[in-house]
Amino acid sequence: MREFIILYRKELKGYFTSPFGWVVLAFASVMSGLSLSTAMKGFTDNAIADTLVYAAFHTPHFWFSFLFLFPLITMKLFSEEERLGTIETLFTAPVTTGQVVLSKYAAAVTFYILLWVPSLFQFLAFDWITSIPAPYDQGSLIGSYSIIFLMGLYFTAIGCLASSLTSSQIIAGIVTIGILLLHYFLGYVTFIWGNDFAAAGVFYQISSQLHLDEFSRGVISSPPFVYYLSMTAFVLFITHHHVDHRRWKK
Amino acid sequence: MIHVQQLSKRFGRHQAVDGISFDVSEGEIVGFLGPNGAGKTTTLRMLTGYLPPTSGNASINGFDVFKQSVKARRSIGYMPEDVPLYREMTVKEYLTFRAKLKGVKGRAVRSQVNQTISECGLSDRRRKPIATLSKGYRQRVGLADALVHRPELLILDEPTNGLDPNQIIAIRKLIQELAKKHTILLSTHILSEVEMICSKVVIIDQGKIKACDTPSNLVQGMRHAGRIQFEVKADPIQVRKKLSALTEIKKVLHGGKQAGWEQFEIIVDSGTETRERLSNLAAQERWPVKTLYRHEGRLEDVFVELTRRD
Incomplete structure (x- = not known):
């Protein structure tokens, strides 16, 4: 546990001691601001039955900027250590592979959560600045941020895995965004092919778009929790084994 | 301190280390000699738990390097061949991080980091980011990292590699200084270095041990x-x-x-x-x-x- 905390703090600090982390944070807050202002423009143009939170999470550029966050925050995690050779000093210190993988993952998730702070602040600021009662309810706010958190857990784990596969950050980033885009488009299968085939249910279950749609209306259900948490555990398990694989006797 | 028995490592078809056995007892300074590609680094990596052996076993301080890896690693200070460091950290930050990671606790962290910094002649560079240091200073940071948790055993992989003659002399002096308190296993292909520092020499070539004795005995028997x-x-x-x-x-x-x-x-x-x-x-x-x-x-x-x- 002690080693985990030391490693976690070092990783988290790493996001803020280089300009890189601040650029990502700026990018995330600009994109969420853009989403909010797009949603507000929609409200002034037409009568909309949805809440402001729902509209902000359904702007055309939401998924685009959202999916790109993950390669940015995870690509360095293992590939940088591999490239610099510091993986050798890291694994010759008295630490276990589990501590290393979990600390890196936890730091990435923490940074990801911090990326959403500006967006939450923007929703709250709507009320403070306009003194119009905010056109959203607690449910949609809580729902949206819980699904954002759940998706973040899973997608960050995928980034972690991709980063452990290669010593090139670029390749790690491309693999991450590739998997995430694939996962995203699998969520559209039922929209394209309809749902009169046997596996349609599976595609409903893994569709992040549908999850976000439900949760941002304030409909919080358990299957997405099970799906994202178990997939996170599974991907981290593979990451652990892949990193540990150098220690296997061949 | 180190006990190596029939240790082998195979990379695909290439037999990097082929059934080597040797012992290092406490207080010895052992030079690990061999031409490039002889299997020195591979052996050291197996001893530090970074690579698993294909067969055979090795123990450090009585702990098996494969089965009780974390325990074995606690008593080792290892300086890898090309001294990988986190470039964006300052010298002091880096050493503090490493000291804590290697189990130094509480107030000892600060005092040991400061002591190591002055021992390794890094006092005037302590606040500099590692990226701005010259090769010689980075080498010293690597050595300081190996030392910072006061390990019983130091494993140094070509510690004077790529340094200029003045820096080599400085690092050698430092190693001789350290030899008073630590057991040292040092790999190199610079022979004068071994003659000057080591009490025992292990010569390895093509993965096999060719000789293992004191430098003077080796010379006499030649x-x-x-x-x-x-x-x-x-x-x-x-x-x-x-x-x-x-x-x-x-x-x-x-x-x-x-x-x-x-x-x-x-x-x-x-x-x-x-x-x-x-x-x-x-x-x-x-x-x-x-x-x-x-x-x-x-x-x-x-x-x-x-x-x-x-």
């Missing part, structure tokens, strides 16, 4: 230790005939004629004294002698003899 240079003015065929008749002489090599002097190289059995008999012979035959010199054996000769490919 064939070429008894190499005598002999320059005379006489008929070379006569000389060769007369010399070969003497006992304890292995080989007489004629090196040709230079300005009227015939050059000979005489290989004798080690541990014998032949010069007196040679000078007597020359006097008896009335050969004018210019040179009669016995070469001192050096570790370099041992190394070349053991690892030469031709």
Whole structure:
């Protein structure tokens, strides 16, 4: 546990001691601001039955900027250590592979959560600045941020895995965004092919778009929790084994 | 301290380390010698738990490096070959992080980091980011990292690699200083370094141990230790005939004629004294002698003899 905390703090600090982390944070807050202002423009143009939170999470550029966050925050995690050779000093210190993988993952998730702070602040600021009662309810706010958190857990784990596969950050980033885009488009299968085939249910279950749609209306259900948490555990398990694989006797 | 038994490592078809066994006891400074690609780094990586052995086993301080890896690693300070460091950290930040990670706790962190910084001559660079340091200073940071948790055993992989002569002298002095308190296993291919520092030498080539002894024993036991240079003015065929008749002489090599002097190289059995008999012979035959010199054996000769490919 002690080693985990030391490693976690070092990783988290790493996001803020280089300009890189601040650029990502700026990018995330600009994109969420853009989403909010797009949603507000929609409200002034037409009568909309949805809440402001729902509209902000359904702007055309939401998924685009959202999916790109993950390669940015995870690509360095293992590939940088591999490239610099510091993986050798890291694994010759008295630490276990589990501590290393979990600390890196936890730091990435923490940074990801911090990326959403500006967006939450923007929703709250709507009320403070306009003194119009905010056109959203607690449910949609809580729902949206819980699904954002759940998706973040899973997608960050995928980034972690991709980063452990290669010593090139670029390749790690491309693999991450590739998997995430694939996962995203699998969520559209039922929209394209309809749902009169046997596996349609599976595609409903893994569709992040549908999850976000439900949760941002304030409909919080358990299957997405099970799906994202178990997939996170599974991907981290593979990451652990892949990193540990150098220690296997061949 | 270190106990290695039949340790092997195979990378695909390439047998990097082939069944080596050796022991290092407490307080020893052992030089791990070998040409490039001999398997030095691979062996050290297995000892530090970074690579698993294909077969055989090794233990450090009684802990198996594979099965009880974390425990074994606690007593090791390891400096890898090309000294990988986190470049964006400052020297002090880096050493503090490493000290904590390697189990130094509480107030000891600060005092040990400061002490290590001054021991390694990094005091004036403590606040500098590692990326801005020169190679020599990075090497010192690597050494400081190996030292910072006061391990019982230091494993240094080519610690003076790529340094200028002044820096090499500084690092060597530092290692000699450290030798008073630590057991050291040091890999290198610089022989003068080993002669100066080490109390024991392990020579490895193509994954196998070729010799394991003190430097002086190695030199004494070497064939070429008894190499005598002999320059005379006489008929070379006569000389060769007369010399070969003497006992304890292995080989007489004629090196040709230079300005009227015939050059000979005489290989004798080690541990014998032949010069007196040679000078007597020359006097008896009335050969004018210019040179009669016995070469001192050096570790370099041992190394070349053991690892030469031709």
